[in-house]
Amino acid sequence: MNKKVISVLVVAAMSASMLAGCAQSAGSGTQEAETGLNNTDKVDSAIQNAAAIEDPSGFVYTGEAPITKEGGTIKIFAQTSNYPNVDISKAPIVLKVFEEAGVEPSWQLLAYDTYETEASKILESGNTDADIIKLPDNDPNQVYLKSGLFVPLDEYFDYMPNYRKWLSDHNIEKAELTAEDGHIYYVPGINVADDYQPCLMYNQVWLDKAGMTAPDDLTDFVELLRYFKEHDMNGNGDAGDEIPMSVMAEFLPYMFGPAFGLDLVSGFQADDKGNVTYAYADSENYIKYLAFLNDLYEEGLLEKEYAPLDRDTVIDRISKDLTGVAFDYSWAMSMMYSNVLPYYDGTRATAFVGVPPLSGEHEGFYVGRNSLSGMFGVNSGSSQIELAVKFLDYAMSERCQEYYQWGIEGESYVENPDGTREYTEKGKDNDWLQQFGINPAFVLPAAQSVEATDILVADWHAEINRELRKYIRHPWPEIYATSKESDTVNLYLPDIQNEIDTSSAAFIKGEKNVDEEFDAYIDKLDSLNMGEVVDIRQKQYDRYLKALGQ
Numbered sequence: 001m002n003k004k005v006i007s008v009l010v011v012a013a014m015s016a017s018m019l020a021g022c023a024q025s026a027g028s029g030t031q032e033a034e035t036g037l038n039n040t041d042k043v044d045s046a047i048q049n050a051a052a053i054e055d056p057s058g059f060v061y062t063g064e065a066p067i068t069k070e071g072g073t074i075k076i077f078a079q080t081s082n083y084p085n086v087d088i089s090k091a092p093i094v095l096k097v098f099e100e101a102g103v104e105p106s107w108q109l110l111a112y113d114t115y116e117t118e119a120s121k122i123l124e125s126g127n128t129d130a131d132i133i134k135l136p137d138n139d140p141n142q143v144y145l146k147s148g149l150f151v152p153l154d155e156y157f158d159y160m161p162n163y164r165k166w167l168s169d170h171n172i173e174k175a176e177l178t179a180e181d182g183h184i185y186y187v188p189g190i191n192v193a194d195d196y197q198p199c200l201m202y203n204q205v206w207l208d209k210a211g212m213t214a215p216d217d218l219t220d221f222v223e224l225l226r227y228f229k230e231h232d233m234n235g236n237g238d239a240g241d242e243i244p245m246s247v248m249a250e251f252l253p254y255m256f257g258p259a260f261g262l263d264l265v266s267g268f269q270a271d272d273k274g275n276v277t278y279a280y281a282d283s284e285n286y287i288k289y290l291a292f293l294n295d296l297y298e299e300g301l302l303e304k305e306y307a308p309l310d311r312d313t314v315i316d317r318i319s320k321d322l323t324g325v326a327f328d329y330s331w332a333m334s335m336m337y338s339n340v341l342p343y344y345d346g347t348r349a350t351a352f353v354g355v356p357p358l359s360g361e362h363e364g365f366y367v368g369r370n371s372l373s374g375m376f377g378v379n380s381g382s383s384q385i386e387l388a389v390k391f392l393d394y395a396m397s398e399r400c401q402e403y404y405q406w407g408i409e410g411e412s413y414v415e416n417p418d419g420t421r422e423y424t425e426k427g428k429d430n431d432w433l434q435q436f437g438i439n440p441a442f443v444l445p446a447a448q449s450v451e452a453t454d455i456l457v458a459d460w461h462a463e464i465n466r467e468l469r470k471y472i473r474h475p476w477p478e479i480y481a482t483s484k485e486s487d488t489v490n491l492y493l494p495d496i497q498n499e500i501d502t503s504s505a506a507f508i509k510g511e512k513n514v515d516e517e518f519d520a521y522i523d524k525l526d527s528l529n530m531g532e533v534v535d536i537r538q539k540q541y542d543r544y545l546k547a548l549g550q
């Protein structure tokens with residue numbers, strides 16, 4: 001299998017989780033809301049006061065294997081691989097972690113596709129004797145952690161040197177993981193969050209033909225679109241077949257919001273003082289954003305049928321050299337866009353290239369994503385909590401992350417004299433690599449790696465990713481909700497989002513007049529209880545800041 005095909009497979013899996021990560025957490029709980037604020041001292045003092053202690057046999061776990069000298073079995077409740085032909089319970093990488101830890105695995109694996117539903121049924125019934133459990137979701141409403149099913153890990157930090165260190169080095173994630181009661185219950189898997197995020201891309205050949213460099217502000221950007229529209233950029237003798245920009249509607253907020261000071265991805269944003277506002281109700285900046293897009297639309301720089309545009313159409317246009325500007329997940333850059341360009345020769349000069357964000361009255365940025373992925377907790381009903389905690393700690397250690405990302409040296413990868421690593425011929429076969437157990441996030445707290453992603457994409461793409469990293473801004477944080485909060489948000493937010501979608505399209509197309517009808521739009525949002533939703537987000541953000549220690 002060639003590199004391109006592997007890349008598409010691996011990255012397709014990655015993008016599926018990215019998309020999933022964008023969805024707002026929903027669901028409702030049955031627990032009563034608690035009013036207590038975070039007690040950051042609990043976690044921090046647990047981190048500071050932890051000390052390695054002996055187990056009954058006199059053995060001390062220090063963060064390196066083994067976790068015990070007594071042997072034993074750890075039972076994991078988790079999900080099967082998303083590759084149907086992969087038995088993750090027999091994958092060499094997974095078995096290696098158990099072997100080093102000095103324990104045997106035992107499994108309760110549920111099907112990947114139905115895990116969320118089926119696992120939650122079993123957890124709600126409390127009917128599992130597994131030691132370690134992969135949660136069906138990130139427990140956004142604290143349903144599981146309040147059910148008493150999981151032990152507060154901070155009470156066992158003596159046995160978690162690797163996790164303690166990781167939390168100390170990752171303040172944002174530590175704050176996000178801190179429950180309302182001040183405890184940390186889960187060890188997360190980790191997504192790539194600041195790399196390979198959605199960005200603006202140009203056809204470099206068209207840019208060169210226009211004698212321009214990538215515009216950094218909206219005015220120059222519009223000039224560039226006009227140039228692309230009016231000239232025979234593809235050189236087919238017809239100056240009328242160029243479509244200056246092909247951006248799917250869902251990415252317009254990512255692309256243009258920041259130039260107006262808006263994070264329209266979640267819509268919720270906080271200023272320097274911690275005041276939370278709803279960007280879609282910003283009557284100073286959002287109105288300018290809409291007016292700008294309406295101008296693009298009226299001038300034909302944003303196409304009339306922009307709403308139904310999908311990725312397949314964008315790819316088709318690029319393959320026919322019909323369009324010059326795109327905005328998409330970074331992986332599309334070399335894997336779906338550049339590779340179909342008729343004259344792409346593998347170099348940056350002939351590619352669709354990612355560029356810095358557009359600025360306006362506000363400095364541009366890109367919105368990254370939350371890094372927390374699948375959560376693992378220790379069953380409070382386990383007969384061997386200490387051993388399970390130690391195993392979870394070892395399974396998230398840096399050493400094990402190397403296994404998850406690269407596999408085993410000499411088999412799936414080799415290390416070059418300069419210290420860089422690359423997959424072996426076998427390792428480049430995605431089917432083999434999946435069966436080997438690469439990135440076993442279904443059963444263990446694995447982290448995605450930038451380094452392992454870099455080698456899947458063209459070298460120039462990895463280089464562009466490094467250049468764009470500094471523009472990524474952390475998205476609205478994941479903050480645990482009380483069940484009362486989530487009930488209210490789930491009751492009101494869908495209607496609010498529906499109103500936003502309908503109105504923004506009407507404003508952009510000029511069916512509604514921005515100057516005359518924006519106030520009525522705000523009134524409508526108010527009548528849909530936007531104020532209550534923002535109040536809840538404010539309370540949640542206050543808890544987050546407190547957990548951050550601010």
Ligand SMILES: [Ca+2]
Nearest residue numbers: 232234236238
């Ligand atoms: Ca043409």
